[in-house]
Amino acid sequence: MFSNRPTPPPIAEATLAELAERARLLAEDGRRRILGVTGTPGAGKSTVTAALLAALGDRAVIVGMDGFHFANAELLRLGRRDRKGAPDTFDVDGYVALLSRLSAQTAGTIYAPVFDRALEESIGSAVAVSAEVPLVITEGNYLLHDAHGWDGVRPLLDEVWYLDIDADERRRRLVARRLGHGHPADEATAWVRDVDEPNARVVETARDRADLVVRVVPDHTVPSEGDSA
Template sequence: MDQAAPSDPGPPPVVRETLEQLVARAAQLARPGTRRVLGVTGAPGAGKSTLCAALLAALGDHAALVGMDGFHYAGVELQRLGRGHRKGAPDTFDVDGYVALLTRLRTPPRVPVYAPLFDRALEEPVGSAVPVPSATPLVLTEGNYLLMSEHGWSAVRACLDEVWYLDVPPEVRERRLIQRRRSYGHEAQAAEHWVRTVDGRNGCAVEASRSRADLVVHLDVPESPRDGRLG
């Protein structure tokens, strides 16, 4: 008898939810005595960091946040590789190091595991800056490329129990990104150029990975009319 071909799981479900509803979803994963890893992804400017900060604040000691951006190559290495002009692209990260950390976090030892973070003031990664206690039941990790398959990123998906994809209109993301770069001291023209070239190209790559998510989320939170940030 011929073996049936595996069924196509189809596109991920799409929901429109508030922060409170997403906190409730995450709380279901944060069960003491277990360890789950929840990925939050989306194109640049989708609000990943804002959502993760809200989840972390609501869940307290039941969650820890480990960002993908902590695995940026250092600036001096990007210059050596000739990639400094497109920092943030998929091939400007230590993907193997990120996968190794996620693997450790899935089966935590008795001592804390330390993760790096990306310091926006320095524009550099800082190692061993984020402790993840062994008893923490939920690890949040956020970044653009959690669902990509190129440049070694395919190994990340197997490390994550669930992945939520934040879906935000491109014009909203672009406005947020320009305002973010201006807040770092970039001139308006330089900020717009970077967002529409580097961030825009990266965003297209991220959007192509959306179908691999477990959930596509339209976050139902009003934006501030002053700065375009979430809530």
């Protein structure tokens, strides 16, 4: 579990296969562990967590932070729709409560929400987490953030990896992602500049709270994706 780190975390280059092995070792004793994968928007969180799940099979499950986005109607009511994805546009208390339940789970099934990028909305009770699954992988931008209630997340995570990425590549991925979801080029570029980039700067301030800073290097055994989260 989390403890205050007196020095910056180690920085490592690793392939997806090597990260999968580290995750496997984390859950080797069969007890429930929660692994956090964080980083700026576009850092590759979805690609890494998908690779971990593919490698670990039924010994792992992914529960994403993004499932706790406020609904668009609520963002409009709060006047935050144009800032969707900022730290104060999530149900943080709900996310912390779910992580607490997952950490303590010894029997039965707990259900988690998932965020549908095509709909731009969350879908409740979409991910079933059985007590028999030793590793819960949770990914998102603000796992290490310490404002707006996010400081309740870090103590519930057994290990956290921060994915490091070149800023230009990050922006390229983010624009490509929005284009892939049908947004016009000018809107995609403006959203990345005005929303994703400010959020990225917030995420970067928490980098040193991770257990490991990872720079993912090519792994020919697992394909990577160009529009990663």
